[in-house]
Amino acid sequence: MTVAKPIISMRGVSKFFGQMAALNNVSLDVYPGEKVVIIGPSGSGKSTLLRSINRLESVDYGSIFVDGYDVRAENAKINAIREELGMVFQSFNLFPHMTVLRNLTLAPVKLRKTPKAEADAQAMKLLSKVDIRDKAHMYPAMLSGGQQQRVAIARALAMNPKIMLFDEPTSALDPETTGEVLDVMVTLAKEGMTMVVVTHEMGFAREVADRMVFMDQGEILEEGTPGHFFTSPQHPRLKKFMQQIL
């Protein structure tokens, strides 16, 4: 890991809403294959940080590089960069007017010009992987939350991204369906996908994370392995946070 170059590199990133700093001088590197879990209280800027990686959120200062490309550049090929960054949202955001299968094939067919038959076959493979193959021809509204989120993960994977970003993927789910989604994410992690995950699921973090990041009030207060976080957190805010959440 020491020789590899970071695939995501953020330096001195700040974003302000008026006087309030949503991100305050944040620097973060993510290496290929690494799984980084970002935790922190709500409003701490962790979603903003994640969303700034694919420029769903613009920032005011600092540099963000993804796979060597400057995300903040005026002339950045942002759509090409986004194709390499799969994103999964808290509220699933499946396209309700398309079947599950079409949700998966739309981007490969329209953006990569993949032939439809090939895209369909690839989509069915992904749907099997997230264990939802039998729902391929249904519309999202017919699925449960957990099923929808698994489809959303498959949809992001359909573009063969190098990195997957998860923005509180299980926060809208009940405990039972949360399990189905986390299982899929664990499988993905084991396959070596680079993942940046904002979550409150400490069990998942302990099992999967290579590194954990604690944010509060727009700043990264502590970084370390799960072992470090769970046994010997240093910063008083993190200590308190871990006590409350466990």
Add this chain to the structure above:
Amino acid sequence: MDNAAMPDPENVPVRIEVTDGASIPDPKDPRIITAWSISLFGAILTLVLLCFCIPDRYVPIVKKLPEGIWITFQVTVFSIIFTIPLGCMVGLGRLSRFRPLNLLVSTYVEVIRGIPLLVQLFYIYYGMSKLLNVPAKVAAVVSLTFCYGAYMGEVFRAGISAIPKGQTEAARSLGFNRVQTMWYIILPQAWRTILPPVGNECIALLKDTSLISILAVPDLLRVAREHASTSFHYFETYTVVAIFFLIITLILSKCVSIMELRLSHYDRR
């Protein structure tokens, strides 16, 4: 299993209420006797009874008017064909972050909405005939398109704004650009939402075509007026005109209702 998913507030279909046009029948209402069916069959029955009981007065009218219906139909259809794309562009322009375009389109909407359609008709008709010699029918279609393009633009704007932001974010994060996102993701969903109000505007447009009779276009009302002025059967003639308009409007509103049902297949289980 876990099918008791919580109701997702983002998937509740939005209904935009408008009151001109006509009331669109609820496509899921299984009842046979509704305001719609009473109106339609009442209108047809009245017409049949009148022709049957007082044939010497009503039969000539009923025979005469269809030539006007054809013109009314043509003007309506062409106006709708031009109005819907115009409305879509106006709606997009109103939402554009490109300020000059936004201002231009908003001003258009503001101006058009502030002038009565009848005045617009006169203005465009005489304005156009001054510059280039166009048939009255064309002037009528142009005026109606301009006027209803503004109203339709507001409907499109409302429909597009009603699509949750998450849809745009999901599409953009997959790598779609702004135009692709609008075309593949936002507009198809917005279209479903705005179909009832768009249908409603179309019906309102149909009714407003009666104004073109003032421009020497031989539409339904114009033909009726000519017939009445020669036969002196004013009341009888306008009774039939009213019934004709009512029947056409009711049939159209049912068509909208059926289209709405066919487009709603994905939001109910």
